[in-house]
Structures are given as structure tokens and as C-alpha cells.
Amino acid sequence: QHAFVHYLMVEQGLRYLKPNGxxxxxxxxxxxxxxxxxxLIEAIGEHGYFQALLSLPSNLFNNEKSRKAILLVQKAGDKxxxxxxxxxxxxxxxxxxxxxxxxLGAFENFLEKMK
Numbered sequence: 389q390h391a392f393v394h395y396l397m398v399e400q401g402l403r404y405l406k407p408n409g410x411x412x413x414x415x416x417x418x419x420x421x422x423x424x425x426x427x428l429i430e431a432i433g434e435h436g437y438f439q440a441l442l443s444l445p446s447n448l449f450n451n452e453k454s455r456k457a458i459l460l461v462q463k464a465g466d467k468x469x470x471x472x473x474x475x476x477x478x479x480x481x482x483x484x485x486x487x488x489x490x491x492l493g494a495f496e497n498f499l500e501k502m503k
Contacts, residue, residue, distance in 0.1 A: 392424070394413070394415050394416065394419060394428075395424070395427060395428045395431060397413065398411065398413055398415075398428065398431070398432065398459065398461060399428075399431040399432070399434075399435070401413065401461075402432060402435040402436050402461060402463055403435060405436070405463040406463065406465075407463055407464065407465030407466065407468070408462065408463060408464075408465030408466065408467045408468045409462070409463045409465075410460060410461070410462050410463075411436075411459075411460070411461045411462070411463070412458060412459070412460055413458070413459040413461070414456050414457075414458060414459075415441075415456065415457055415458075415459045416455070416456060416457070417443040417444070417452075417455040417456055417457040418453075418455075419441070419457060419459070420441055420457070420476065432461050435463060435464060436461055436462050436463040436464045436468065437461065437462045437464070437468060437469070437470045437471070438459075438461055438470075438474055439460045439461060439462050439470075439471050439474060439475065439502070440458070440459070440460040440471075440474060440475035440476070440498070441457055441458070441459050441460075441474070441475075441476050442457060442458045442460075442475065442476075442477055442478065442479050443455065443456075443457040443477070443478045443479065444456050444457060444458065444479055445478070445479055445480060445481045445482060447481055448482075458479075460475075469502070471498065471501065471502055472501065475495070475498050477491075479491060
């Protein structure tokens with residue numbers, strides 16, 4: 389039931405974005421494992437593109453159930469396109485001097501490919 393609210397929020401939000409615009413949503417991290425994720429992806433596909441789902445570091449939350457993720461979608465437009473590979477992963481611990489720079493480099497590379 390909870391996931392359905394997030395689906396509606398994302399779908400309605402996409403309708404109001406300007407062409408080529410980006411929607412950034414904070415959603416439950418378990419959304420990607422929800423059995424209805426296909427419905428969400430299809431709804432996004434009607435208006436734009438599902439570009440990334442990045443789980444926030446687990447140490448920011450009291451428990452796994454309350455963990456959140458960042459969902460990036462882009463409204464269709466003359467400059468928008470589906471990324472070659474949807475970026476799905478985890479943002480590392482923000483204090484990690486090794487993992488965080490690697491992640492930021494990979495994310496920057498992902499964004500460069502979107503241009």
C-alpha cells in the first residue's frame with residue numbers, strides 16, 4: 389500500500405515537469421524490490437525516463453525498514469533520452485575516503501553520458 393502512494397507521487401510529478409526536466413524523489417529503499425516496480429517503470433515510461441535509483445547509506449537510518457533512496461526520473465523532451473544503463477546502486481558511507489570519491493566519479497561519468 390505504501391509503495392502505491394510513491395508510484396502516484398512520481399507519476400503525477402512527472403506530468404508537471406517541463407520537457408527535459410528532472411524529478412528527484414526520496415522513496416523507500418525497498419522500492420526496487422517491490423513486486424509492483426514494473427507498474428512504476430511503465431508509468432514513468434508514459435511521460436519520461438527512469439534514470440537512476442540510489443539507496444542512501446544505511447548508517448543514516450535507525451533500521452533497514454526506514455532506509456530511503458533517491459529516484460531520478462527525466463521528463464521526455466528534445467534533449468532527454470533514456471540512459472544506456474539505468475543507474476541502480478548504493479551511495480557509500482559519506483565518511484568513506486575511498487568509496488565516496490569512486491562513487492562520485494562514477495556518478496559524474498553517468499551524468500556526462502546523459503548529455
